[in-house]
Amino acid sequence: MDPMSQFRSEAKSAAEEAFRSMGVEAAFDIETPSTGIADLAIPCFPLAKVLRKAPVAIAQEAAGKLPAMKLVSRAWAENGYLNFNVDKAALAASTVRAVLGEGSDYGRGQDRPEKVLLEHTSVNPTGPIHVGRARNPIIGDTLARCMRACGYDVTTEYLVNDVGKQVVLLAWGLEHIDPSEVDAVDRDKADHRLVPFYRKANQMMEADSEVAKQVADMLVRFEAGDAEVIDTVRRTASMMLDGIVQSLKAINVQIDRFTWESDFIKNGVARQVVEELSKCAVCREDKGALYLDLEGCGIHGRGTKFFFTRSDGTTLYTTRDIAYHLNKFGRADRAINILGEDQKLGQAQLANALRFLGKDRAPECIFYSFVSLPEGRMSTRKGVVVYLDDLIEEAEERAMEEVRKRRDDLPEEKMKEIARSIGRGAVRYNIVRVQPEKQLIFKWEEAMNFEGNSAPFVQYAHARACSILRKAGDFDRSADPSVLTNDYEAKLIKELARFPSVIEEAGEKARIHLLPVYCHDVASAFNQFYTYVPVLKGEDMKNARLALVEATRIVLANALNTLGLSAPEEM
Numbered sequence: 001m002d003p004m005s006q007f008r009s010e011a012k013s014a015a016e017e018a019f020r021s022m023g024v025e026a027a028f029d030i031e032t033p034s035t036g037i038a039d040l041a042i043p044c045f046p047l048a049k050v051l052r053k054a055p056v057a058i059a060q061e062a063a064g065k066l067p068a069m070k071l072v073s074r075a076w077a078e079n080g081y082l083n084f085n086v087d088k089a090a091l092a093a094s095t096v097r098a099v100l101g102e103g104s105d106y107g108r109g110q111d112r113p114e115k116v117l118l119e120h121t122s123v124n125p126t127g128p129i130h131v132g133r134a135r136n137p138i139i140g141d142t143l144a145r146c147m148r149a150c151g152y153d154v155t156t157e158y159l160v161n162d163v164g165k166q167v168v169l170l171a172w173g174l175e176h177i178d179p180s181e182v183d184a185v186d187r188d189k190a191d192h193r194l195v196p197f198y199r200k201a202n203q204m205m206e207a208d209s210e211v212a213k214q215v216a217d218m219l220v221r222f223e224a225g226d227a228e229v230i231d232t233v234r235r236t237a238s239m240m241l242d243g244i245v246q247s248l249k250a251i252n253v254q255i256d257r258f259t260w261e262s263d264f265i266k267n268g269v270a271r272q273v274v275e276e277l278s279k280c281a282v283c284r285e286d287k288g289a290l291y292l293d294l295e296g297c298g299i300h301g302r303g304t305k306f307f308f309t310r311s312d313g314t315t316l317y318t319t320r321d322i323a324y325h326l327n328k329f330g331r332a333d334r335a336i337n338i339l340g341e342d343q344k345l346g347q348a349q350l351a352n353a354l355r356f357l358g359k360d361r362a363p364e365c366i367f368y369s370f371v372s373l374p375e376g377r378m379s380t381r382k383g384v385v386v387y388l389d390d391l392i393e394e395a396e397e398r399a400m401e402e403v404r405k406r407r408d409d410l411p412e413e414k415m416k417e418i419a420r421s422i423g424r425g426a427v428r429y430n431i432v433r434v435q436p437e438k439q440l441i442f443k444w445e446e447a448m449n450f451e452g453n454s455a456p457f458v459q460y461a462h463a464r465a466c467s468i469l470r471k472a473g474d475f476d477r478s479a480d481p482s483v484l485t486n487d488y489e490a491k492l493i494k495e496l497a498r499f500p501s502v503i504e505e506a507g508e509k510a511r512i513h514l515l516p517v518y519c520h521d522v523a524s525a526f527n528q529f530y531t532y533v534p535v536l537k538g539e540d541m542k543n544a545r546l547a548l549v550e551a552t553r554i555v556l557a558n559a560l561n562t563l564g565l566s567a568p569e570e571m
Contacts, residue, residue, distance in 0.1 A: 001102065002500040003095040004032075004040075007086045010071045011040050015082060018065040022058075024050055032501065038083035039494065045080055055080030088490045089482040095497040096481035099551035107499045107558050109151040109507075116152050117332035118144050119363075121248065121255070122159040125240035126166045126198050128191040129247055129388040132370040133340065135440065138431045138564075139368055140338040141253040142512045145562045150507030155332070156256045159324060162237035163261045164317055168219045170194065171236040172211075173201030187389065191243025194236075223265060223314040230262055247388050251424050252564045264323040270315045273322050273357075277308055280356045287311050297352045299345070306349040318346070322353050325363060335363040336510075340370060341437070366510055368436035374443060391442070395423035398448050402456070407571070418571055422448075422456050425565040429455035432563065433516035453520045455565055461523035462560065463571040464530065465553035472536055472546050479543035488533050489548065492525040496555050503562065519559050526552050 008030050019026040024047065031041045044058040051058055059077035066075050074085040099106045120140020123129055129137070144154045161167065174197055182196035204211045221229045241258070248255065264270040274290070277283060282293045288311035295304040308319045328335040339347065344367055351362035373386060399422035403415045410418070430447035434440045450456045484493060495518075502518045505511055529552075535545045557567040 001098045001106075003091065003098045003497040004086075004501065006094065007071050007084075007091065008040060010069050011042070011075075011084045014066045014069050014072070014075070015042050015062065017067055018062040018082075019047070021065045022051065022061060026050070032498065033081075033083075037078070038081075039086045040084040042082040043080065044082060088485040088493075091497060092484040092489070092493050093480070093482040095493050096484070096547055096551045099496060099554050100477060100547060103554055104558060104561075106554060107503045107562075108149050109500070109504060112151040112153070114152055114333045115331070116147060116154045116334045116336060117157055117328050118147070118154055118336045118338070119157045119159060119328075120144075120338035121244075121253070122161065123244065124161050124166055125237040125244070126170050127195050127240075128189070129244060131373065131386045131388060131391050131442070134371050134388045134391065134427075135368045135431055135436065136338050136340065137248055137253040138251065138428050139366065139436055139512065141564055142428070142432050142515075142562075143336075143338070143366070143507075143510055145564060146503060146507035146512055146515065148507075149503045149562055152507065156254065158255045158258050160237055160241060160258055160260045161317070162234050163222065163265060163320060165215065165219060166198075167237055168222060168233055169201050169205060169215050170198045170240075171233045172215050172218055173197040173204075174236055175232070177201060177204075189243045189246060189389070190239045191247070192387075192389070194240055194243075220312065220314060222262075225266060230266065234260065234262060247392070250392050251388075251428055252566075259324065259327075261317075261320050261324070264320045264327070265315070269323040269326070270320050273319055273326075274309055274315060276357055277319075277322075277353065282356065288313070292349075292353060292356065294349060294352050299348055299352070303345045303349065306353060308353070318349070318353075321350060322357070325350065325354060326357075326359070328363070329359065329361060337363045337365050339365055339367055341367045343367065366436055369439045371431065371440050371442055374441055391427055392424060394444075395427050395447070396420055397423075398444060399423035399426065399456075402448065402450065403571075410570075414570075418568055421566040421568045422459060422571070425455035425459060425560075428564055429458070429516055433513055435511075435513045453516065456571075458516075458519040458523045458556065458560065459565070459568055460571050461526050462553060462556040462567045463569060465526065465549050465556065466569040468530065468535060468549050469546070469553065472542075472549075475546040476543040477547055477550070479547055481544055481547055483541065483544050484548055486533065488525075488529045489545075492522075492529045492548065492552065495522045495525045496551055499555050499559065506562075515559060515563055519556070519563070522552065522556060522559070526556075 012030055015028065026047055028042050028046065031043065033041050044055040047058050048055050056079065059080050059082045062082050063075060063077040071087050071090050072084045073087045076083050118140060121137040123133055140156065144156045147154045177197055177200050182200050185192045185196065205215055218229055222233060277292060278290055280292060284291055284293050289307055290309040291305045291307040293304060294306050308316060310316065325335065347365050354362055396419050400415065400419040403419045407415060426447040430442060431440065433453060446452065447454060448456060450460060498518065502514055506515050533545065535549060536542065538545050560567045
């Protein structure tokens with residue numbers, strides 16, 4: 001239940017009546033102003049052409065024609081907006097009862113029929129996830145959680161790129177390179193252990209034409225469906241994938257399904273795509289390689305040549321990606337891809353290729369800018385790589401330092417548990433709080449700030465609420481919440497009431513950065529409330545205020561869970 005729905009409904013009905021009396025059946029939006037000037041607002045600008053009046057005049061006239069309302073305490077016109085303030089007592093009663101009644105389900109929307117397939121991460125299985133790509137799994141997992149909270153049936157999927165020259169080269173390296181010939185690594189994790197083999201194999205291939213020929217032959221055999229080669233390469237990719245999945249689990253990223261790229265070679269679909277695209281009127285040949293000429297499709301420069309085979313006839317990733325999306329369309333109503341900004345051209349090419357295959361749909365894409373550290377953007381070519389594992393490890397170490405300062409009374413294991421929660425939460429929160437398309441420089445002073453817009457700040461507010469409730473013990477949850485009308489109570493209640501609408505916008509419009517902002521607003525309002533309002537010593541107000549604390553704890557826990565963060569009871 002959305003506590004604000006009845007207030008919006010009353011304001012909407014009253015506004016419709018006012019506009020009818022002005023001679024117009026108006027369609028309009030009801031907004032929740034971020035300025036705090038009003039609780040609800042209706043912009044009158046769209047009515048200016050219809051009524052041939054200035055928005056300011058329209059709003060003033062409508063305000064004078066509004067009927068009496070029970071749930072709205074004040075309505076007025078200002079700067080072309082029709083504004084409403086809701087009754088504090090009514091909102092307090094509606095919100096607190098809704099939160100306590102629904103518990104962990106508070107904020108969830110009604111089930112929707114659409115099946116959503118959300119692909120994210122899908123990194124090349126030739127090394128661990130580096131920090132630059134860390135946004136992908138965190139954005140993908142958070143969006144999936146938000147959409148599920150909105151009622152969508154969401155399946156998250158990871159495409160395992162077990163085809164192509166890179167992974168074949170790694171497989172060749174594991175078969176032909178003695179472990180004594182490669183550098184040791186300081187992390188006992190499969191994805192890290194395999195990196196030296198890939199580097200060594202790459203050096204050998206560049207220096208020795210015979211090695212290059214062996215790798216090329218292996219790739220051809222793979223594409224021809226050689227079961228032995230396919231099995232060898234898949235085993236290699238599986239080893240790397242095991243390490244990658246460990247990293248994802250460390251930051252609470254959950255993958256529902258793994259699809260193997262090689263399946264589209266084994267089942268012949270990739271070859272079918274080649275056959276169909278080769279019949280297109282825009283198909284061209286360049287030294288034996290086939291491509292689509294996309295010059296007339298809104299694509300310019302080198303991107304107009306969309307190659308889908310090599311000169312030796314083997315398929316490319318692009319070919320198999322087309323096959324994969326045809327597969328997706330058969331399994332879901334919506335396909336969403338989380339991709340780096342370097343994939344914009346590729347996705348435009350993909351959409352055109354699907355159109356030439358007679359498909360009138362394309363995946364929805366969310367592009368993100370890469371993460372960098374203050375020292376600058378990471379580059380594997382320069383050999384300067386910071387892995388996601390490194391980031392997680394440092395986050396936990398920094399969190400442990402803070403926990404020791406604040407809670408040295410706790411047992412060591414408990415401190416480690418809290419540090420893991422804080423550190424891993426700090427990584428996720430700090431990455432998702434910035435809009436995906438905007439540049440993100442990961443700064444520790446922001447991520448680990450216990451007083452700022454950070455995971456520790458929000459988690460601490462939840463732990464504080466738990467502490468208050470522990471000290472209180474049992475209390476009367478049936479106490480009347482309508483008495484919670486002072487400024488600090490009212491501000492906190494308004495924030496709690498917003499949660500369903502924030503979840504809806506985050507999931508519906510993929511604006512997941514709104515959720516960390518909301519968490520910070522709730523935590524800040526709660527901090528002000530318990531600082532200036534007596535709770536445990538509130539006498540006749542005690543039970544109602546404890547109910548508000550409990551409601552806040554529930555909302556913070558639900559919001560943190562949707563962000564993929566833990567909600568610690570002690571910090």
